[in-house]
Amino acid sequence: MLEIRGLRAAAGEKEILKGIDLTVKAGEVHAIMGPNGSGKSTLAQVLAGHPAYEVTDGTVTLEGQDLLDMEPEVRAQAGVFMAFQYPVEIPGVTNAYFLRAAYNEMRKARGQEELDPIDFLDVLEQKLELVEWGPEIMQRAVNSGFSGGEKKRNEIMQMAVLEPKLAILDETDSGLDIDALRIVANGVNALRKPENATIIVTHYQRLLNYIIPDFVHVLVDGQIVKSGGKELAHELEAKGYEWLTGVPEGATA
Amino acid sequence: MTDSVESLVNREYKWGFVTEIESDAVPKGLSEEVIRTISAKKGEPGFMLDWRLKAYRGWLKMREPHWPNVSYPPIDYQSIIYYSAPKTTTPLGSLDEADPKLIEAYQKLGIPLTEQKILAGVAVDAIFDSVSVGTSYKKQLGAMGIIFCSFSEAVQEHPELVQKYLGSVVPQSDNFFAALNSAVFTDGSFVYVPKGVRCPMDLSTYFRINAQNTGQFERTLIIADEGAWVSYLEGCTAPKRDENQLHAAVVELVALPGATIKYSTVQNWYAGDEEGRGGIYNFVTKRGKALENAKISWTQVETGSAITWKYPSVILQGDNSVGEFYSVAVVNGRQQADTGTKMIHTGKNTRSTIVSKGISAGRGNNSYRGLVKVLPKASGARNYTQCDSMLIGNRCGAHTFPYIDVQNPTASVEHEASTSKIGEDQIFYCKQRGLNTENAISMIVNGFCKEVFKELPMEFAVEAQKLLGISLEGSVG
Numbered sequence: 001m002l003e004i005r006g007l008r009a010a011a012g013e014k015e016i017l018k019g020i021d022l023t024v025k026a027g028e029v030h031a032i033m034g035p036n037g038s039g040k041s042t043l044a045q046v047l048a049g050h051p052a053y054e055v056t057d058g059t060v061t062l063e064g065q066d067l068l069d070m071e072p073e074v075r076a077q078a079g080v081f082m083a084f085q086y087p088v089e090i091p092g093v094t095n096a097y098f099l100r101a102a103y104n105e106m107r108k109a110r111g112q113e114e115l116d117p118i119d120f121l122d123v124l125e126q127k128l129e130l131v132e133w134g135p136e137i138m139q140r141a142v143n144s145g146f147s148g149g150e151k152k153r154n155e156i157m158q159m160a161v162l163e164p165k166l167a168i169l170d171e172t173d174s175g176l177d178i179d180a181l182r183i184v185a186n187g188v189n190a191l192r193k194p195e196n197a198t199i200i201v202t203h204y205q206r207l208l209n210y211i212i213p214d215f216v217h218v219l220v221d222g223q224i225v226k227s228g229g230k231e232l233a234h235e236l237e238a239k240g241y242e243w244l245t246g247v248p249e250g251a252t253a
Numbered sequence: 254m255t256d257s258v259e260s261l262v263n264r265e266y267k268w269g270f271v272t273e274i275e276s277d278a279v280p281k282g283l284s285e286e287v288i289r290t291i292s293a294k295k296g297e298p299g300f301m302l303d304w305r306l307k308a309y310r311g312w313l314k315m316r317e318p319h320w321p322n323v324s325y326p327p328i329d330y331q332s333i334i335y336y337s338a339p340k341t342t343t344p345l346g347s348l349d350e351a352d353p354k355l356i357e358a359y360q361k362l363g364i365p366l367t368e369q370k371i372l373a374g375v376a377v378d379a380i381f382d383s384v385s386v387g388t389s390y391k392k393q394l395g396a397m398g399i400i401f402c403s404f405s406e407a408v409q410e411h412p413e414l415v416q417k418y419l420g421s422v423v424p425q426s427d428n429f430f431a432a433l434n435s436a437v438f439t440d441g442s443f444v445y446v447p448k449g450v451r452c453p454m455d456l457s458t459y460f461r462i463n464a465q466n467t468g469q470f471e472r473t474l475i476i477a478d479e480g481a482w483v484s485y486l487e488g489c490t491a492p493k494r495d496e497n498q499l500h501a502a503v504v505e506l507v508a509l510p511g512a513t514i515k516y517s518t519v520q521n522w523y524a525g526d527e528e529g530r531g532g533i534y535n536f537v538t539k540r541g542k543a544l545e546n547a548k549i550s551w552t553q554v555e556t557g558s559a560i561t562w563k564y565p566s567v568i569l570q571g572d573n574s575v576g577e578f579y580s581v582a583v584v585n586g587r588q589q590a591d592t593g594t595k596m597i598h599t600g601k602n603t604r605s606t607i608v609s610k611g612i613s614a615g616r617g618n619n620s621y622r623g624l625v626k627v628l629p630k631a632s633g634a635r636n637y638t639q640c641d642s643m644l645i646g647n648r649c650g651a652h653t654f655p656y657i658d659v660q661n662p663t664a665s666v667e668h669e670a671s672t673s674k675i676g677e678d679q680i681f682y683c684k685q686r687g688l689n690t691e692n693a694i695s696m697i698v699n700g701f702c703k704e705v706f707k708e709l710p711m712e713f714a715v716e717a718q719k720l721l722g723i724s725l726e727g728s729v730g
Contacts, residue, residue, distance in 0.1 A: 048685050049685075051677065073684040076684065076686055081685075088678050088681075088682035089679075090679060092699070092700030093697070093700035093703075101686075102687050102688060141700065162687070
């Protein structure tokens with residue numbers, strides 16, 4: 001589904017990704033782990049098309065299409081979803097309105113008719129169950145005044161509604177208490193399907209106790225230095241990143 | 254997104270067409286002679302001519318105000334045509350008799366003169382250049398004693414009401430532009446809602462400036478008698494022209510004890526091109542007087558005009574009266590706006606609320622100017638002001654000039670203000686969810702304005718949201 005070849009990217013003068021190769025097939029869950037400053041979040045942002053980063057080399061294709069050539073909204077319409085590490089607040093715009101606008105963009109891109117607010121309510125109702133929320137939340141403004149946990153839950157809610165082909169979770173576990181973590185993980189697991197793929201970017205192994213990855217990759221200084229199965233995550237948890245970086249964590253970057 | 258928040262090209266002004274209609278105009282320039290001609294053409298009673306002449310003589314001694322935070326070349330008041338009316342041979346009895354070209358122009362504007370709209374409950378009085386073209390739905394309103402007609406007609410049919418209330422809120426000598434309007438105004442709308450009557454539909458006027466070199470000086474007078482209730486909507490457009498056109502209107506609202514007047518405006522006069530050529534100078538005086546337990550609420554969405562200078566105000570004269578001002582003002586291109594309100598508390602326990610949302614994009618310059626004045630007798634007066642500015646790009650400006658004058662120690666006045674810049678992170682977030690940049694901005698800005706839009710009647714709110722999207726198109730790349 002996703003093919004990343006020799007990907008290099010920079011923020012201003014500073015090169016952050018220094019040649020990434022990664023293949024993600026439909027039905028797979030990949031975890032990208034690594035110490036702070038290793039480029040994990042940058043990789044997520046570059047895949048989503050964040051304007052702060054410039055791709056200097058390499059290719060990325062989604063189902064054979066050149067992803068790097070697409071505007072961020074076209075990538076989204078093609079099925080790329082990123083759960084933000086820091087979800088953005090949009091005061092005055094209700095979740096229901098925002099989600100329906102996004103949902104209808106996806107439908108338009110697929111040549112389907114837009115849903116009116118009434119029909120869309122049915123879509124929302126189903127998905128709200130997944131994140132254990134009542135319908136009131138949909139009348140609140142997007143992330144406005146939400147707690148950190150609520151914001152992350154809202155990202156999963158959006159993901160559930162938009163049903164992406166490729167979901168990228170950027171540090172979704174950070175700042176979550178154990179209950180929120182469980183809800184978020186349940187949501188992600190429920191959305192796992194043979195035709196979708198998920199990339200989980202995380203610093204800690206914790207989330208991976210709930211969402212079992214098929215592959216784990218360790219990113220250090222902009223390169224994948226080690227790949228393995230789910231047991232690699234446990235190894236990292238036990239040994240820390242120092243084992244792979246040669247530098248005690250906190251001393252880098 | 255590469256050039257970040259700037260660039261893209263402005264969408265064309267959709268309402269910029271010109272209608273070819275023969276018009277009956279007086280020669281350029283202003284003199285007592287011209288005023289006498291206007292008054293005579295309209296067959297006005299003597300008191301109106303005297304009133305106009307008094308205004309004109311006062312105006313001659315006044316000077317154009319230059320305190321607003323706007324700049325423009327000097328206006329030559331002698332090169333303006335002060336009266337222009339579409340030529341017709343007989344007075345219009347119904348819309349069917351109106352010039353088809355006129356009706357076509359209104360259809361292009363999407364004006365609700367059609368049967369469907371009437372069924373939807375909108376009664377419309379349309380002002381084309383300076384003359385009222387047709388007032389729909391008059392009969393049903395008439396049965397309830399509601400008078401809704403053109404100003405000219407009111408002068409003929411209800412001179413006692415006109416004489417009693419004209420100038421009672423905005424006197425002829427109020428300010429330079431109000432004096433000019435008082436001297437030369439040619440038409441406008443008149444509403445009278447009798448005691449205890451709740452007007453069953455929104456009353457609506459559509460203003461349009463068509464002829465070249467014409468100033469539009471309309472005058473609106475709304476009187477809500479004791480305990481009456483009325484909601485009035487006003488929309489405005491003008492053709493695209495390279496010259497600037499002057500629009501100096503006066504609106505007077507009289508809310509007698511226990512009455513409510515809700516006045517909503519969507520102003521979309523031609524704003525000029527990106528270089529600032531052409532566009533309307535919108536210099537307007539709007540004021541209401543609220544007696545005991547009365548309420549006056551202004552809601553305005555100002556997206557058009559090259560320059561906007563207006564401060565819809567409320568004199569809270571009666572005890573327990575309420576004044577509200579909800580405003581969205583958008584400037585893009587080279588537009589300039591200096592707008593806000595005045596809340597003058599003279600009665601006891603009077604309350605006022607001001608919510609102002611200013612949006613600046615392109616090279617636009619947006620100023621909020623507001624006065625909250627509490628006079629010595631207004632014990633227990635309260636005001637809450639919230640004034641938010643949003644900047645799009647880095648070549649625009651937002652300014653706030655709040656004046657607070659409290660002369661009673663029991664009054665409470667609150668002022669909150671914020672300025673924010675539309676963020677790349679907000680736009681990226683929306684894009685990641687599949688929305689393009691323009692839809693993202695439109696959504697973010699509409700969210701920012703929500704508190705004001707919720708005050709607008711439903712139909713108008715939808716229109717306002719669309720308009721906002723269009724006026725900001727091209728503000729971000």
